[in-house]
Amino acid sequence: MIDLTATVITFNEESNIRECLESLRWVPNIVVVDSGSTDRTVEIAREFTDRVYVTDWPGHVEQKNRAVGLAPTDWIISLDADERITPELRAELEHHLEGSPSHKGYSMPRLTRHLGRWIRHGGWYPDRKIRVFDRRSARWAGNNPHDHISLDGSAFPLKGDLLHYSFDHLHHHMETIDFFTSIAAREMEGTKRSAILGMALNAPWKFLRMYLLDRGYRDGFAGFILAAVGSFYVFLKHAVLWERRSLRARGIDPDRVPRHHRGPEWRPPRALPESAEAEG
Numbered sequence: 001m002i003d004l005t006a007t008v009i010t011f012n013e014e015s016n017i018r019e020c021l022e023s024l025r026w027v028p029n030i031v032v033v034d035s036g037s038t039d040r041t042v043e044i045a046r047e048f049t050d051r052v053y054v055t056d057w058p059g060h061v062e063q064k065n066r067a068v069g070l071a072p073t074d075w076i077i078s079l080d081a082d083e084r085i086t087p088e089l090r091a092e093l094e095h096h097l098e099g100s101p102s103h104k105g106y107s108m109p110r111l112t113r114h115l116g117r118w119i120r121h122g123g124w125y126p127d128r129k130i131r132v133f134d135r136r137s138a139r140w141a142g143n144n145p146h147d148h149i150s151l152d153g154s155a156f157p158l159k160g161d162l163l164h165y166s167f168d169h170l171h172h173h174m175e176t177i178d179f180f181t182s183i184a185a186r187e188m189e190g191t192k193r194s195a196i197l198g199m200a201l202n203a204p205w206k207f208l209r210m211y212l213l214d215r216g217y218r219d220g221f222a223g224f225i226l227a228a229v230g231s232f233y234v235f236l237k238h239a240v241l242w243e244r245r246s247l248r249a250r251g252i253d254p255d256r257v258p259r260h261h262r263g264p265e266w267r268p269p270r271a272l273p274e275s276a277e278a279e280g
Contacts, residue, residue, distance in 0.1 A: 001094050001097045001098050002073075002075055002097050002098070002099070002100075002101065003028055003029070003072075003073045003075065004027050004028055004029065004073060004075045004076070004077060004097060005027070005028070005029040005030070005031055005071035005072060005073045005075070005076055005077070006024040006027040006029070006030045006031070006076075006077045006078075006079065007030075007031045007032075007033070007064070007067035007068055007070075007071055007076055007077070007078045007079075008020060008021070008024075008030070008031070008032050008033075008045075008067070008078075008079050008080070008081055009032075009033045009034075009035070009060075009063045009064055009067055009080070009081075010032060010033070010034045010035070010037060010041050010042075010045065010081050011034065011035045011036065011037055011041070011057070012037045012038060012039050012041060013037070013039075013041045013081035013082075014037075014039040014040045014041050014044065015168075016081040016082045016165065017032075017041050017044050017045055017081050018044050018047075019084055020079060020080075020081050020082070020083060020084060021044075021045065021047075021048040021049075022048075023084040023085040023086075023090075024048075024077070024079070024085060025048070026090060026094075027077060028073075029049075029051070029071065029072055029073060030048055030049035030051060031049070031051045031053070031067055031070050031071050032045040032048075032049060032051065032052045032067075033053050033055060033063060033066055033067040033070065034052065034053065034054045034055070035054075035055060035056065035057035035063065036054060036055075036056075036057070037054075041081075042054060051070070053070060059144040059145075060140075060144045060145040060147045061140045061141060061142055061143075061144055061147045062144075064078060064140040064147060065139060065140045068135050068139070068140070071135070074134055074135050074136055075097065075101070075132070075133075075134055075135075076132070076133055076134075076135050076138075077093070077131060078131055078132075078133075078140075078149075079131060079162075082164060082165045082166055083110070083131075083162055083163065083164050083165075084162070084163040084164075084165070085162065085163075086160055086161050086162070086163060088159070088160035088161065089108055089158065089160025089161060089162060090160070091160070092158045092159065092160045093106070093132060093158070093160075096156065096158070097132075101134070102156075103153070103154075103155065103156040104133060104134045104137040104138065104151060104152060104153045104155075105130050105132065105133035105134065105137070105138055105149065105151045105153070105154075105155040105156070106130070106131070106132040106133070106155055106156050106157075106158050107128045107129060107130045107131070107156070107157050107158065108128065108129060108131060108132075108157075108158045108160060108161070108162045109125065109126030109127065109128050109158075109159070109160075109161055109162065110125075110126065110127040110128065110129050110161070110162045110163075110164045111125055111126075111127075111161040111162070111163055111164060112124055112125070112127065112164040112165075112166050113163065113164065113165050113166075114166060114167050114173070114222070114226070115170065115222035115225060115226070116222070117219065117220070117222055119222065119223070119226065120218070120219065121214060121215040121216050121217075121218045121219050121223055122210040122211065122214050122215070122216030122219060122223050122226050122227055122230075123209070123210055123214040123216075124226070127164075128157065129149075129162065130148070130149040130151060130155045131149075131162060133149055133151060137152040137153065138150065138151045138152065170225070170229075173229060174229070176272060177229070177232070177233045177236065177272070178236075180233070180237070180272060181233070181236045181237040181239075181240045182240060184237040184240075184241075185237050185238075185240035185241040185243075185244055186244070186255075188237070188238075188241050189241060189244055189245065193238075193241070195238045195239070195241040195242035195245065196242065198234065198235075198237075198238030198241070199235050199238045199239060199242070202234050202238065203231045203232070203234040203235035203238070204231060206227075206230050206231045206233075206234045207227045207228060207230065207231035210223075210226065210227035210230050210231075211223060211224060211227035233272075
């Protein structure tokens, strides 16, 4: 296999980082970039690699590109701390990265664990992501925290799953939604999108699409909950859009309204699965 580096960015990932790095033991080089964790994240990471860097927090995209830049090789496997490489995915990667790879990047289906089970329907799977690439032809891009790989060319699709432990519990999921509604509403504010129609039509359609058309019912009651939460997210971001426009109509800048202070240790959450944000 070609020389390869795994990169992981962290902040207070004590509960995740060991399992993540265990799944990467077969990778010759590992780089961990931490943004000032106050738990045992750095201590645990140093059990696996000497290349652990503690830095500031410039944002998801910038931090991931910083980690890529610190890698000693051009070929990168970039994971979040809540992701794991399966044995099947490892075998595929070792096969494709033997000799001279024929592609500049490789994508893989991401399977999320939530509400006590693996979520395979409702649009949550395969949630395909590019996680292996030649940094000479790729970089992390997007608007924080919506990061993605910008690749010069197409990525080859692999079959092995990337396991994803995205949310600790439903409350964690709701906190993430709360954060993303403001971002989504701000992005929609300059458009002609109707906030009222979004609440009245798009939100129930989101539930129907996730639960019936995308067969969320096959995930049991968890599928029902996720369809309802997806619908609520669509409703809430349009409600926030309506609120922002109403404030501006009264001469108030919505971005200057005081908000709850989250404290110095807070970091923006990771992005929601794409299916959770798309309205369908």
